Amino acid sequence: MATADAAVASRPAARPRYGSMSQDRRWALRWSYFFLVLFAIFFLTPPVYMLITSLKTSAEISAATNPWWVYHPTLSNYVELLTSPSFLTYFRNSAVVSVFVVSLTMLISVPAAFALSRMKFWGSATLATGVFLTYLIPETLLFLPLFKMFAVFNEWTDIQLINRWWVLLFVYPTLTVPFATWIMIGYFASIPKELDEAALIDGAGWLQTLTKIFIPVALPGLIAATIFAFTVSWAQFLYPLAFTTSADQLVLPVGIITSLIKGDVFNWGQIMTGALLGAAPPLIIYAFLMDYYIAGLTAGATKG
Helix, strand or coil, X not given: CXXXXXXXXXXXXXXXXXXXXXXXXXHHHHHHHHHHHHHHHHXXXXXXXXXXXXXXXXXXXXXXXXCCCCCCCCCHHHHHHHCCHHHHHHHHHHHHHHHHHHHHHHHHHHHHHHHHHHCCCCCHHHHHHHHHHHXXXXXXXXXXXXXXXXHHHHHXXXXXXXXXXXXXXXXXXHHHHHHHHHHHHHHHHHCCHHHHHHHHHCCCCHHHHHHHHHHHHCHHHHXXXXXXXXXXXXXXXXXXXXXXXXXXXXXXXXXHHHHHEECCEECHHHHHHHHHHHHHHHHHHHHHHHHHHHHHHHCCCCCC
């Protein structure tokens, strides 16, 4: 009997057989990769085509050749744009506007989100919802009353606000502050209440609680709101198109279109080059801070 038991114990364990669940899982993975490849092809085709076109001369672009191949690659489009005073002016205006708008947005949205999420008062929940609903108003409806307000302000004070790039510093926050505040409300609400209660018991004020405890803990949400504000202010097209007209007052998205399209003549090589150069700063930021951005957007999804 002992010999039989020893023989049974010495036998190798039988391999687990793959059941129907494993087979279903393999098929699910195959379909997932299939649709992932389709998704990548669909969304990467435009930037790849832009890159290919930016490496061509105008003669090659207009020639009846394969549009997906560069026969005579050149960097002349990049050299011409990067040495163009107009393009550098557009880039500088966009950079200054974006940095200022991001700073102003965070200075407003962080204290507002902290007050609405932690300092409970009558109507705080309704006010928080109202802040988010203001973001849902299309900018195509907002620029009309803003344009009228600027005209009335000019009549009263004789101060011209139209065709001034710095007016965008105060217009863009109407788009960035509501959504950034909503993001931070969700993140602050997901932080355990024991933290601020312990801080208040130890004698810290609300401002100290915000700066010493909540901002360090809510860093992913802070980064997510910052990235959002930068993306909106950098890529905004309608407001600068409506409020600025002179070449030295334009920002990058509008400047590329107005300076490189003359009548029915499209300088496609430089247009694609300018679009790629304009997309570079947000792309670099997303590449390094994507994990923080996702964590900030998903925070508070199940709580608060």
